[in-house]
Amino acid sequence: xxxxxxxxxxxxxxxxxxxxxxxxxxxxxxxxxxxxxxxxxxxxxxxxxxxxxxxxxxxxxxxxxxxxxxxxxxxxxxxxxxxxxxxxxxxxxxxxxxxxxxxxxxxxxxxxxxxxxxxxxxxxxxxxxxxxxxxxxxxxxxxxxxxxxxxxxxxxxxxxxxxxx
Amino acid sequence: xxxxxxxxxxxxxxxxxxxxxxxxxxxxxxxxxxxxxxxxxxxxxxxxxxxxxxxxxxxxxxxxxxxxxxxxxxxxxxxxxxxxxxxxxxxxxxxxxxxxxxxxxxxxxxxxxxxxxxxxxxxxxxxxxxxxxxxxxxxxxxxxxxxxxxxxxxxxxxxxxxxxxxxxxxxxxxxxxxxxxxxxxxxxxxxxxxxxxxxxxxxxxxxxxxxxxxxxxxxxxxxxxxxxxxxxxxxxxxxxxxxxxxxxxxxxxxxxxxxxxxxxxxxxxxxxxxxxxxxxxxxxxxxxxxxxxxxxxxxxxxxxxxxxxxxxxxxxxxxxxxxxxxxxxxxxxxxxxxxxxxxxxxxxxxxxxxxxxxxxxxxxxxxxxxxxxxxxxxxxxxxxxxxxxxxxxxxxxxxxxxxxxxxxxxxxxxxxxxxxxxxxxxxxxxxxxxxxxxxxxxxxxxxxxxxxxxxxxxxxxxxxxxxxxxxxxxxxxxxxxxxxxxxxxxxxxxxxxxxxxxxxxxxxxxxxxxxxxxxxxxxxxxxxxxxxxxxxxxxxxxxxxxxxxxxxxxxxxxxxxxxxxxxxxxxxxxxxxxxxxxxxxxxxxxxxxxxxxxxxxxxxxxxxxxxxxxxxxxxxxxxxxxxxxxxxxxxxxxxxxxxxxxxxxxxxxxxxxxx
Numbered sequence: 001x002x003x004x005x006x007x008x009x010x011x012x013x014x015x016x017x018x019x020x021x022x023x024x025x026x027x028x029x030x031x032x033x034x035x036x037x038x039x040x041x042x043x044x045x046x047x048x049x050x051x052x053x054x055x056x057x058x059x060x061x062x063x064x065x066x067x068x069x070x071x072x073x074x075x076x077x078x079x080x081x082x083x084x085x086x087x088x089x090x091x092x093x094x095x096x097x098x099x100x101x102x103x104x105x106x107x108x109x110x111x112x113x114x115x116x117x118x119x120x121x122x123x124x125x126x127x128x129x130x131x132x133x134x135x136x137x138x139x140x141x142x143x144x145x146x147x148x149x150x151x152x153x154x155x156x157x158x159x160x161x162x163x164x165x
Numbered sequence: 166x167x168x169x170x171x172x173x174x175x176x177x178x179x180x181x182x183x184x185x186x187x188x189x190x191x192x193x194x195x196x197x198x199x200x201x202x203x204x205x206x207x208x209x210x211x212x213x214x215x216x217x218x219x220x221x222x223x224x225x226x227x228x229x230x231x232x233x234x235x236x237x238x239x240x241x242x243x244x245x246x247x248x249x250x251x252x253x254x255x256x257x258x259x260x261x262x263x264x265x266x267x268x269x270x271x272x273x274x275x276x277x278x279x280x281x282x283x284x285x286x287x288x289x290x291x292x293x294x295x296x297x298x299x300x301x302x303x304x305x306x307x308x309x310x311x312x313x314x315x316x317x318x319x320x321x322x323x324x325x326x327x328x329x330x331x332x333x334x335x336x337x338x339x340x341x342x343x344x345x346x347x348x349x350x351x352x353x354x355x356x357x358x359x360x361x362x363x364x365x366x367x368x369x370x371x372x373x374x375x376x377x378x379x380x381x382x383x384x385x386x387x388x389x390x391x392x393x394x395x396x397x398x399x400x401x402x403x404x405x406x407x408x409x410x411x412x413x414x415x416x417x418x419x420x421x422x423x424x425x426x427x428x429x430x431x432x433x434x435x436x437x438x439x440x441x442x443x444x445x446x447x448x449x450x451x452x453x454x455x456x457x458x459x460x461x462x463x464x465x466x467x468x469x470x471x472x473x474x475x476x477x478x479x480x481x482x483x484x485x486x487x488x489x490x491x492x493x494x495x496x497x498x499x500x501x502x503x504x505x506x507x508x509x510x511x512x513x514x515x516x517x518x519x520x521x522x523x524x525x526x527x528x529x530x531x532x533x534x535x536x537x538x539x540x541x542x543x544x545x546x547x548x549x550x551x552x553x554x555x556x557x558x559x560x561x562x563x564x565x566x567x568x569x570x571x572x573x574x575x576x577x578x579x580x581x582x583x584x585x586x587x588x589x590x591x592x593x594x595x596x597x598x599x600x601x602x603x604x605x606x607x608x609x610x611x612x613x614x615x616x617x618x619x620x621x622x623x624x625x626x627x628x629x630x631x632x633x634x635x636x637x638x639x640x641x642x643x644x645x646x647x648x649x650x651x652x653x654x655x656x657x658x659x660x661x662x663x664x665x666x667x668x669x670x671x672x673x674x675x676x677x678x679x680x681x682x683x684x685x686x687x688x689x690x691x692x693x694x695x696x697x698x699x700x701x702x703x704x705x706x707x708x709x710x711x712x713x714x715x716x717x718x719x720x721x722x723x724x725x726x727x728x729x730x731x732x733x734x735x736x737x738x739x740x741x742x743x744x745x746x747x748x749x750x751x752x753x754x755x756x757x758x759x760x761x762x763x764x765x766x767x768x769x770x771x772x773x774x775x776x777x778x779x780x781x782x783x784x785x786x787x788x789x790x791x792x793x794x795x796x797x798x799x800x801x802x803x804x805x806x807x808x809x810x811x812x813x814x815x816x817x818x819x820x821x822x823x824x
Contacts, residue, residue, distance in 0.1 A: 023400060025766070026688045026775050047549045053407045055551070058400055098551025105546055112532040113525060113558040120521045128517075131435075131506055 023058050025065070030072055039072050042084055045098050046071070055098060168233055171221025172312035175262075175302065178214035178269070181207055182298040190292035193285040193360075201288035205276040208291050211298065212273035215266045219253075222262055222311055226253050232318035235259060235311040241324035241743045243714040251335035252325045257459060257475075258311035260338060264455075265301045267339070267346045271375070272298070275350060282371060289357030290350075297349055300482045308475045324743035327715065333393040340386030341413060345451035347379020348420055352448035355441045356490050359497045366504070369431035369440065374802060376427060376444075380420045381798035387413050388791035399749040401682075401762050401779050403787060406555045411534040412454035418527035419447040422520045429516050433578060434504025436513075439520070441501065442494060449487040450527075456483050457534075508580040515573035515581075522566040529558045567621045567672060570665060571628025575635070589635050593627035611680040618676035626669030629662040660801030667793030674786030678759075683780040690773035698780035700754075700761055701725045702734075707765070707774065715741045717750070720765035720774065724754055736765040760784050 024043075030036040043057035048064040056064040056071075067088065074084040088096055100106045144152065185207035192200025222235075226249050231237040239256040240249060254260040272294040279287055305311075354372045358364040390410070395403040404410065426440045456479040507513040533550045541547055571593060575586035587594075597620040604616025634640070636658060637651035683698050691706035705721040717739040724731045734752030741748065754761040759782035766775030 024686055026686050026769075029686060045551075045553055047551065053405060053551065058402065093547070095547040095549055098549050099553030099557070100548045100550060105540060105544065106536075106548065109532060109536045109550065109554070110558075112536075113529040113562065116525045116528040116532075117521070117562075120525050124517055124521055128509070 023056075023060050023064070024068065028065070028068055028072065030076070035072075035075050038081055039068070039075055042071050042075075042081055043068055045085070046088060047096050047098050049092060049096060167221050168225050168230065168312055168314070171218045171225075172310075174214045174217040174221065175306065175312070178211050178218065178265075179299065179302040179306065181211045181214060182295045182302060185211060185295035186292050186299055188292075189288035190360075193288040193292070196285070198284060201284050204288045204291035204295075208269070208272045208276035208295070211295065212266075212269040215262075215269045219262050219266045222259060223250060223253050226250065226259075229322065231320070231322050232314050232316070233311075234313045234315040237315060237319050237322045239325055240322040241714070242321055243742065244325060244330070245713055247332070247335055248325055248330045251329075254338045254342075255325050255329055256311075258305070258309045260342070261301065261305050261309050262311060263339065264342050264346060265298055265305065267342050268294070268298050268301065268349060271347055271350050275353075275375075279371070285361055286354075286357055286368075289360050290353045293353040293356045293360075294349060297353075297486065300485070304475075304478050304482065308478050321743070324714075324741070326744070327739070327741035327746050327748050328397055330714075330741075331393055331397055333389045334397075337386055337389040337393060340382045340389060342386075344379050344381075344383025344386050344420075345413075345416060345454060347375060347382060348416060348423075348444075348448040348451050350375040350379070351423060351444040352486075352490065355444035356493060358441060359490075359493045362497060362500055364437055364441065364501050366431050366434045369427045372444065373424070373427045373431060376420065376423055377798055377802055380417070380424055381795050381802070383413070383417050383420060384791055384798070385795045387417060388788050388795075391791075392788045395784070396751050396753060397748075399751055399764050400777075401751075401781055401784075403678075403784070406533075406552045408534050409454075409458055411530050412457045415527050415530050415534075416447055416450040416454060418523050418530065419443060419450050422523040422527070423447050425516045425519050425523075429513050430504075433507065433513055435507065436517070436520075437501050437504065438498050441498070443520075443524075445487070445490045445494060449483070449490070450531075452479075452483045452486060456480055505579070507578070510576065510583050511581040512573065512576045512578045515569060515576055518569055519566065519573065522562055526559055526562045526566075529562065530555070533558070563672075564621065567625055567668075570625055570668070571632070574629075574632045574661060574665075590628055590631060593624050593631050596627050597621070597624035608681070615676055615680035618680070619673055622669045622672035622676060624669070625672060626666050629665040629669065632665075633659070633662045656804035657801045660797045660799075660804070663797035663800060664794045667790040667797060669790070670786045670793060671790030674783050674788075674790060677783035678781045678787070681782045685776075685778045687776055687778075688769050688771075688773045689776045693773075695776075695778065697778045698759070698761070699726060700731065700780075702761075702763070702778060704774075704776065707768075710737070712739075714743065715739045718765070720752070720763075720776075722752060722763055724761065732761075734761070734763050736763045738765055755785060757785075758782065 024040070030039060040057060044055050046056045046067060048054045048056045048059035048061055048067070050061050050063050051059045054064075056067045070088065071084055074087055079087065085097070094100065100109065102110055185204060189201050189204035189207075192198070192203075222233075224230075225233045225236050226240055227246070229236065229240060229242040229249065231240075235256065235258050239259070240252045244252065248255075252259070254263045272291060275282075275287070275290060275294065279290075282290070351372050354368065354375075358368055387410075390413070391403045394405070395401060423440065423443045426436050426443055429436045430440045456476070459475055459479055505513075533554050537548050537550050571590055572583070572586050575581075575589050576583070600623050601616045601620035604619060605613075608616065633651060633654070634647075636654055637647045639647040639651075642650070685695060685697050687695065689695065689704040691704055694701055694703045696702075701724070703723045703725075705723060707718050707720050710717050710719050717737040719735050719737040722734040722736070724734060732754040734754055736752035737750045739748045739750060740746070749764055752763040752765075759780055762779040762781055764777040766777060768774055
């Protein structure tokens with residue numbers, strides 16, 4: 001029964017965070033449109049830590065609101081975008097970044113697409129050239145001998161006469 | 166009583182499935198026609214029993230029989246009939262019954278329409294198909310039985326999550342499962358061919374219609390889910406790169422690649438080994454999707470209730486079927502003879518490139534989805550892989566795919582002429598370049614790359630029109646003659662062009678709405694007016710209302726454009742009775758230019774309401790594009806040459822020596 005209750009709580013939490021009526025509230029918006037645009041850009045890259053795969057820009061969870069306000073506070077204090085992101089990362093860890101920075105832990109992640117592409121092209125080219133050389137190998141190498149030429153002409157001329165007859 | 170009958174039918178279906186798994190396969194091994202012949206009636210019988218089982222469960226939902234634990238946990242007596250029915254698959258146990266029902270339906274369809282299949286292949290296919298059914302019926306009976314009773318029965322049920330009470334979502338799971346499960350046919354054919362040790366172009370001819378049907382269902386299923394997220398979740402997002410979305414997207418990418426490689430195999434007898442591998446991988450990815458959603462290892466709004474035992478069971482099924490098929494592939498692939506050769510610039514070459522890019526894109530989504538899970542289990546480090554990662558990796562892979570796509574249909578098999586293809590695409594290319602230049606000249610906001618993305622979409626759309634025009638010889642023969650030729654084109658050619666046209670629409674929708682979305686967030690008091698994207702919105706106020714199982718506050722907005730009334734939008738905030746949950750219903754004014762999208766927020770202490778207004782340009786192209794792809798698939802499927810049971814040509818090819 002206890003598990004049942006925790007499942008219900010889990011589902012409720014998931015649903016509550018998914019049905020956000022509003023994420024960014026009107027009272028959070030900064031007076032300077034350029035700075036607000038920067039805040040939005042930063043928010044879209046920060047994860048709402050209590051939600052399911054949502055950025056703080058999309059979530060109405062109280063924590064997301066706190067983080068949005070924090071981002072705007074830092075911007076008003078004169079931080080650059082990178083400084084704001086660093087500030088949040090220092091507090092909440094790398095998990096908060098929706099785009100994981102390149103490090104020894106993520107090098108495989110970022111290299112994977114390029115690696116897969118090179119691998120796929122390499123395999124295709126190799127398979128293709130092998131097929132090509134096989135096809136060449138099985139093709140008749142030597143030209144026809146005089147006897148064969150004669151036989152071929154006979155067959156062809158026989159084919160020509162029959163239908164007309 | 167009826168529910169016990171359903172339970173009993175499910176157990177019987179398991180026994181029939183075991184029989185269908187063992188006897189025909191053994192019969193195919195010892196070449197006994199009588200033992201092979203039992204596959205057909207067994208497949209029909211299995212489907213019939215599962216249908217009884219499913220209808221019994223549905224009956225319990227429709228009549229709100231709360232003595233059934235599953236109904237009590239997931240339904241409620243005040244729910245409208247549609248949602249009492251869709252509630253059957255709105256939960257883990259019921260959705261698994263639907264899953265095996267669709268599996269058996271595909272098996273029965275092979276039995277019914279596959280009259281021209283060689284006997285051993287058919288017996289093996291139905292046996293493999295049935296082995297999947299055995300695994301999943303066991304899974305249902307041992308870990309997720311929906312037919313259990315509770316005593317005493319509660320007076321009423323817990324209800325279905327209100328955000329799931331929606332028409333698009335009612336039909337989203339059946340289509341999605343039909344897509345996932347439909348790929349099981351391609352898998353069964355692949356394994357059967359490996360067991361048989363022989364495979365030829367006719368194999369691809371039989372597999373293609375099934376793959377196409379599954380792909381259509383998956384396409385429309387994913388699109389419905391995206392459409393639902395757009396209007397229901399209340400911030401106008403349509404794709405989140407959520408792990409569970411990715412779980413459905415990976416089989417789609419692999420299935421799309423499979424459709425194209427099977428085409429090469431059918432027409433040119435090439436890419437056999439690859440097509441067989443892709444058929445195995447596509448269904449394996451479908452199984453992985455099932456595992457990810459039901460194991461609870463992903464935290465997602467889509468995930469079903471967590472139960473480790475279920476996760477381990479599905480993981481075992483997945484390992485068995487993927488690992489078994491891959492082991493068989495490793496043993497037998499060497500024996501598969503390869504067919505026709507081709508020059509790099511040819512129809513085959515373009516389809517190989519399509520396969521490379523789609524497979525790499527699929528691998529990228531795979532790595533991005535599973536990397537955080539693997540990293541955490543290995544090192545304990547938690548990282549997030551979100552939309553920015555996929556934008557950076559998946560996006561660039563789509564660019565070459567879209568540039569090359571229109572060239573493919575213009576290239577001849579075996580050896581194509583790239584220069585001639587480029588000439589035929591000149592109109593499409595010039596149109597795209599002019600629009601791109603205009604975009605850079607006149608649109609002064611949004612990302613600089615956005616006009617390039619839009620131009621790619623236009624190029625693909627115009628390219629597919631050029632394809633049809635060239636095939637019908639518009640311009641070189643009189644119009645009436647060209648029109649006659651166009652109508653007389655093979656349906657598969659029309660389907661191909663139309664599907665590619667849909668891809669172009671989708672690209673335009675995605676790029677336009679991502680790059681040029683407008684947004685206003687503000688507090689509005691009744692009588693106030695605001696201007697967004699050329700529309701004037703006047704807030705009239707908020708009125709209470711109520712529905713069958715909810716109460717709501719409805720905001721009223723009058724929309725005008727240039728003084729002329731356009732629409733009245735009524736976004737609302739609902740509170741459902743059971744379970745008591747708040748949801749938002751957005752108010753949307755659709756249009757060709759884009760959607761005006763209004764969401765009502767909280768009442769403010771200082772008076773007025775928080776309001777969020779979006780203008781999403783061309784957003785409908787996303788789902789219209791998917792719908793066009795779905796219809797295109799249907800047109801292709803109706804082609805006589807591809808028709809599921811088409812006798813004649815298919816039979817002649819089947820009889821022809823393969824090597």
